[in-house]
Amino acid sequence: MKGIWWKALGIILVLYSIIAGLLGEVPRLVILNETIRVLYYHVPMWFSMVAMMTISLVFSIRALGEKRGADLRASEFAQTGFLLATLGLLTGMVWARFTWGNFWTNDPKLNGTAVTMLIYLAYFVLRNSVEDPAKKARLAAVYNIFAFVMMIVFIGILPRMTDSLHPGNGGNPGFNQYDLNSDMRPIFYAAVLGWILIGTWISSLRIRYKSLSNEEHS
Amino acid sequence: MKNILKLLLVALLAAPVKLAAQMPAVEMADTFRQDGKIYVVISIMAIILLGIAAYLFALDRKIGKLEKKD
Numbered sequence: 103m104k105g106i107w108w109k110a111l112g113i114i115l116v117l118y119s120i121i122a123g124l125l126g127e128v129p130r131l132v133i134l135n136e137t138i139r140v141l142y143y144h145v146p147m148w149f150s151m152v153a154m155m156t157i158s159l160v161f162s163i164r165a166l167g168e169k170r171g172a173d174l175r176a177s178e179f180a181q182t183g184f185l186l187a188t189l190g191l192l193t194g195m196v197w198a199r200f201t202w203g204n205f206w207t208n209d210p211k212l213n214g215t216a217v218t219m220l221i222y223l224a225y226f227v228l229r230n231s232v233e234d235p236a237k238k239a240r241l242a243a244v245y246n247i248f249a250f251v252m253m254i255v256f257i258g259i260l261p262r263m264t265d266s267l268h269p270g271n272g273g274n275p276g277f278n279q280y281d282l283n284s285d286m287r288p289i290f291y292a293a294v295l296g297w298i299l300i301g302t303w304i305s306s307l308r309i310r311y312k313s314l315s316n317e318e319h320s
Numbered sequence: 321m322k323n324i325l326k327l328l329l330v331a332l333l334a335a336p337v338k339l340a341a342q343m344p345a346v347e348m349a350d351t352f353r354q355d356g357k358i359y360v361v362i363s364i365m366a367i368i369l370l371g372i373a374a375y376l377f378a379l380d381r382k383i384g385k386l387e388k389k390d
Binding site: 106109113116117120121124125130131132135136303304307310311314317 | 345346347348349358361362365366369370373376377379380383386387390
C-alpha cells in the first residue's frame, strides 16, 4: 500500500476510539463498572494480532512459491503480531486482576494464548537459526503455517469448547450484554481497524528497514 | 379519546424504562465525569498517541530518504 492516507486513517480511528470510548455511553454492569471500556483497548490488540498473523500466513504461503522477499515479510508481520499479543496479554492481566480477582486464571483462553505465543517464539528462533536464505525461507514458511493453525486451535476453537471466563465462550451472562451493544460496537470496530492499520504500518517500516540493511550486507 | 389512548400507550411503553431507572444504580465514575476530569485523561491519551504517530511518521520519512539514495 502506497501513500500516507491509510497511516493517518489508522491514527485517526484509534484517536476516535480513545475520545468516544471514554466519553460514550456504556452499559452499567456490576463488577465491570467503568472498566467495561477496556474492551475498546484490550480486545483490538487480539483482533489486530490475528490480522497480523493472517497476513504473515499469506506471505509464508507465497514464500513457498519462492517469491522474493515474502519470507522477510511473513516474519516481520508475525513480529508485530507478537508485539500486539504481548500488549493484549499485559492489559488483559490488569483487567483480570480487578474483575476476576487474579492476574492469571486457568481460563482456557489465557493458557491457549500463552501456548500460541510460545509457538510463535519458536518460529522466530527457528527462522534465525538457519543461515542459507532459501532453506530458511522454506523452513520458516512451513513452520509458520503450522503455527497459524495452532493459533486458531488454541485461541479460536478450544476456548469455545469448554467453559471460559471470556465472553462468548462459556456461560457468563454478566458479559453477554455488551457483546451486542449498539453504542459500543462502532467504537470497537473503529479501534480494531485502526490498530490493524497501525500494525501494518509498523510492519512495513520494519520490512523496509530490514531490506535496506540486507542490501548493504550483500 | 384517541389522544388519551395514545397517552396510555406511551405510558405503558415507558413503564419498564422507569422501572429500570429505579433499580439500584451500578456505581460508575459519574462525579468524575461531571467535574470534567475525564477530558484530562482523554487529552493525555491523545497526546501520547499523537506523539507516537509523529515519531512513526518521522521514521517513515527517514527510511524513505535512505531508499531513495539506493
